[in-house]
Amino acid sequence: MSKPNKARLFSPKDFVADFIRISGALPGVIWLRPRIRYTSDKAKKRIRGGALVVANHTSFVDPGYLMFVIWYRRHRFVCHQAFMETKAGPFFRAAGCCIPIDADNFSINSFRQITDSLTAGNLVTLFPEGHVGDGGKLQEFKTGAALISMQSKRPIVPVYVKPREHWYSRLEAVVDEPVDLTALCEGRPAFSKINDITRRLREREEYMEGLLSGK
Amino acid sequence: MQMTRNEILEKLKEILLSADEAAGDSIHLVTERTGLQSDLGLSSVNMLYMIIATEEVFGIRFDEVGTNDFKTVGDVVSYIEGKL
Numbered sequence: 307m308s309k310p311n312k313a314r315l316f317s318p319k320d321f322v323a324d325f326i327r328i329s330g331a332l333p334g335v336i337w338l339r340p341r342i343r344y345t346s347d348k349a350k351k352r353i354r355g356g357a358l359v360v361a362n363h364t365s366f367v368d369p370g371y372l373m374f375v376i377w378y379r380r381h382r383f384v385c386h387q388a389f390m391e392t393k394a395g396p397f398f399r400a401a402g403c404c405i406p407i408d409a410d411n412f413s414i415n416s417f418r419q420i421t422d423s424l425t426a427g428n429l430v431t432l433f434p435e436g437h438v439g440d441g442g443k444l445q446e447f448k449t450g451a452a453l454i455s456m457q458s459k460r461p462i463v464p465v466y467v468k469p470r471e472h473w474y475s476r477l478e479a480v481v482d483e484p485v486d487l488t489a490l491c492e493g494r495p496a497f498s499k500i501n502d503i504t505r506r507l508r509e510r511e512e513y514m515e516g517l518l519s520g521k
Numbered sequence: 522m523q524m525t526r527n528e529i530l531e532k533l534k535e536i537l538l539s540a541d542e543a544a545g546d547s548i549h550l551v552t553e554r555t556g557l558q559s560d561l562g563l564s565s566v567n568m569l570y571m572i573i574a575t576e577e578v579f580g581i582r583f584d585e586v587g588t589n590d591f592k593t594v595g596d597v598v599s600y601i602e603g604k605l
Contacts, residue, residue, distance in 0.1 A: 411587035412565045414572050449566045457573060494574055497541045497567060 320380060322401040327373060327380070338477035340374045343517060349483040352378060356424040356460040357484060360451045362511055363433035364442045364469040371467050372431055375479045382423050384432035409436060417454070424458040434507070442469030444511055452487065452503040456495060461486045464507060466514035480514035524605055526553070529579075529598045536574045537561070553595030565589075575601065 317324060344350045353359075353376065361372055369383045380403070387408040390399060398404045405423065407416040423430050432454075434447040455462045461484035468478040487503065524532075530553060537548045547561065557563045563571065568588040575597070576582055581604040591597050 408587065409565075411589040412569060413585060413587040414569065414583050415585050417569055449564070450569075453566055453570060494539060494570075494577075496539070497570070498543065500566070500570070 317380075320402060323380060323403045326401060330370075331377075334370070334374060338371070338374055340371075340477040340479065342375055343478075343480045345480060345482045345514065345517070349481050353429060353463055353484065356427045356458065357429055357463050358424060358451060358455050358458070358460055359429060359431040359463045359465055360434050360447075360507060361431065361465040361467055362444055362515075363435045363438050364467060365438060368433065368467060369431070371477055371479065372465065374477060375465055375467065375481065376429065376463075379429040382428050382430045384420060384430065405430065412450075417457075420454055421458040424454070424460040430454075434504070444508065444515065447504050447508045447511075449500050449504045451507065452500045455485075455487050456500070459488050461488075462507065464510045464514065466511050466518070468515075468518045478518055480517050482510055482514060485510075524602075526598050526602060529601050529605075530594065532578060533575070533594060533597060533601075536571060536578060540567070540570060540574065551594055553593065553598055555594045557591055557594060557597070559592075571597075579605065581605065 359372065359376065359381070361368065369381070369385075373381055382402075383404050385398075385404045385406055387406045389395060390404065390406045405416065405419050407413075407420075420430055420432075432451060434451045435445040436448050437445070439445050451462060463484050464482040466480045466482075470477065485507070530551075534548055534551055537551070538545060541548070544561070551561070555561060557568065557571075565588040568591070572583050572586070572588075579601055581601065583600070583604075586600075591600070
């Protein structure tokens with residue numbers, strides 16, 4: 307695992323992103339009252355260095371929720387290019403907290419931007435479902451997360467965020483232990499291996515969903 | 522490194538074969554006119570995988586290209602040929 311960035315909670319380089327994070331923290335904590343569970347003691351350990359957080363996508367405010375779940379790190383979110391073209395786009399571009407990708411024509415440069423960010427020791431967060439789920443149900447996962455993790459040789463941290471039923475509901479989330487795919491990076495893995503890892507990632511998400519719903 | 526189009530095609534087949542052994546028969550029949558998505562059924566992630574593997578094997582670097590920029594195996598061969 308790479309060394310964490312020297313910039314801690316606040317960095318002049320990421321002034322806008324940190325300002326949003328810090329000024330939004332108190333009202334966020336009061337409103338969301340986050341309740342975070344961990345699947346094991348290993349999962350409780352703070353994430354150091356580059357890591358790829360994969361989470362289910364239940365609403366458009368999921369990035370905000372994830373900032374409360376893993377609050378001690380600065381996130382870089384992988385988002386649709388179309389989002390960056392909305393009115394909010396320039397704001398998030400200035401904040402430098404988004405890595406836009408064109409889902410219809412995924413460019414190799416976007417892929418490199420993600421892997422470079424990970425190898426530089428950043429925390430990159432993506433939603434492998436690719437879009438907001440139907441009524442909070444888990445959708446099929448795209449295989450990109452496994453490929454990114456293998457190529458950057460950085461672990462995957464699965465996170466499950468429970469869809470909130472009411473505006474006053476508490477934010478509930480489960481954090482799983484990091485999955486290190488380094489052992490599989492020897493040589494080039496076959497498509498079947500990447501598909502298998504993706505399937506297992508989704509199973510972990512289902513397991514975490516079960517933990518919160520008491521199944 | 523100078524390679525003929527046929528040599529590039531054979532190397533591409535090797536890459537595809539190592540990525541998807543189950544599709545061995547169909548990969549042996551690949552020609553330059555074979556569609557990457559339409560015939561081989563490659564997804565965008567599979568295409569990225571192929572680009573990364575191609576970079577490693579041929580020692581080249583793809584510029585700003587998207588997964589939809591290559592329709593057929595021949596498009597990839599032409600791109601590699603231009604880079605070598």
